[in-house]
Amino acid sequence: MKFIIFFIYVPFVYSVFFSELHSFITTYTGIHGMTAAGIPEFSAVTSLDGQQIDYYDSITMELIPKQPWMQEFASKDMWKEDTDIRQYVQLVYKNNIDVLMERFSQSHGVHTYQRRYGCVWDAKTEESHGFDEYAYDGEDFISLGVKERRYTESVLQAKPTVQKWSDNTAQLGSLKRYYDHECVYWLIYFLKLRKAGFKRRGPEVSLLQKLPSSPVKCHATGFYPSKVIITWLKNGVNHNEDVVYGDTLINEDGTFQKSAILYVPLDDWKKNQYACVVEHKTETIQTILTDDEIKSNNRTTKAYSKTLCVMGVLIVIVLVICALVQRKRKQRRKFNLVPSDSDEALYIDKGL
CATH class of the missing domain: 3.30.500.10 (MHC class I-like antigen recognition-like)
Incomplete structure (x- = not known):
């Protein structure tokens, strides 16, 4: 390793x-x-x-x-x-x-x-x-x-x-x-x-898209506990054929996030009604896929550019x-001791 x-x-x-x-x-x-x-x-x-x-x-x-x-x-x-x-x-x-x-x-x-x-x-x-x-x-x-x-x-x-x-x-x-x-x-x-x-917290749900031709991501975040179910519907019926589900991830503040990406052509979801349903212990949220609901890079170019610059x-x-x-060919990492339940340090790290 x-x-x-x-x-x-x-x-x-x-x-x-x-x-x-x-x-x-x-x-x-x-x-x-x-x-x-x-x-x-x-x-x-x-x-x-x-x-x-x-x-x-x-x-x-x-x-x-x-x-x-x-x-x-x-x-x-x-x-x-x-x-x-x-x-x-x-x-x-x-x-x-x-x-x-x-x-x-x-x-x-x-x-x-x-x-x-x-x-x-x-x-x-x-x-x-x-x-x-x-x-x-x-x-x-x-x-x-x-x-x-x-x-x-x-x-x-x-x-x-x-x-x-x-x-x-x-x-x-x-x-x-x-x-x-x-x-x-x-x-x-x-x-x-x-x-x-932690107390129970409901999810914040967003529909995200990089470009008008890109797939649409249904993104739920900020919820606790971690169990959540995300489902895409097509005309009111479960639609799994063109969907890729992401793993449940933990946020830095201890809440969780999860996504489900819908891969369908633009003309297809314009002709049909697609909706993302997020089910959590706190609530169930349904968001219908429309132009107004989508948050895309085209609408947040300035903020997105700043983020890319900082990350770069x-x-x-x-x-x-x-x-x-x-360049020195090696590198090293170190792990510490944890205190015992007797209120004393289990052990002090050792000299070589």
């Missing part, structure tokens, strides 16, 4: 598994050689089902809740402990990168050290599996076989670290306890916190930064 860094925060839309599969992941990233660009030397992100729930970096030196429903948890004493842990790991990472640069005979340049760590849990079967992966400059460095509690190096330079960590039986015992019990405990805890923090600039910046890192 390769870890990829995006140094610029852009609101992303994440695809999620609604088949009862959930993930809880923490990522630590240490960076050397990019401070002049205003990029933090260290950052930490925790995500639940692909949605960012907290963030820390070496510039702010604060752990920040990223979802409204995390505010209550952020007021607890454990939040201060989590902040202290990240501040300590920040120092560990700075030292670790220096050690790795020496091992790889590097004296300058852009380098990254990362850890990706967490668990995936199936609510239906109650089965779970953990993962703990390290990388340097985007290439595999060390991984932990969670069940075997055995570290494996991916490159020769990782051997001294594998030997050191493998000899730490207390550390391995803490990891076993975490992956056997505590990771899923916190995953379920935050799932309940997220659910309690962001993409160029990201590509330039990634090119700098890839």
Whole structure:
């Protein structure tokens, strides 16, 4: 696997598994050689089902809740402990990168050290599996076989670290306890916190079209919970033959979106009555396909152009930064610890 860094925060839309599969992941990233660009030397992100729930970096030196429903948890004493842990790991990472640069005979340049760590849990079967992966400059460095509690190096330079960590039986015992019990405990805890923090919200439905000759997209967004049914009707009858249904996606604010695209010629929907029906727990919305209902690029050219410009600039910046890192041939990502339910840190990230 390769870890990829995006140094610029852009609101992303994440695809999620609604088949009862959930993930809880923490990522630590240490960076050397990019401070002049205003990029933090260290950052930490925790995500639940692909949605960012907290963030820390070496510039702010604060752990920040990223979802409204995390505010209550952020007021607890454990939040201060989590902040202290990240501040300590920040120092560990700075030292670790220096050690790795020496091992790889590097004296300058852009380098990254990362850890990706967490668990995936199936609510239906109650089965779970953990993962703990390290990388340097985007290439595999060390991984932990969670069940075997055995570290494996991916490159020769990782051997001294594998030997050191493998000899730490207390550390391995803490990891076993975490992956056997505590990771899923916190995953379920935050799932309940997220659910309690949201009330039912109805969808906003729009008919979208890029050009008059383009297919028409029925787009529902901003609804909660996630279950929704979108149906296209032709003259009052279900019409599925020329329809492509998209996945349910999660928005940055925790609500959801889904689309169904109708592929029919312009003259066809001019002669017949097409309608999009969105069924949600809160309400059922039917929107008839007419010129007045469609939001197209022709009517929002100025706003659309601005959006493209902004996105273009962001993409160029990201590509330039990634090119700098890839030029060193590697790149790395890092995952953090999660506190135990005994109000103590499960483990502190390790030096090399």
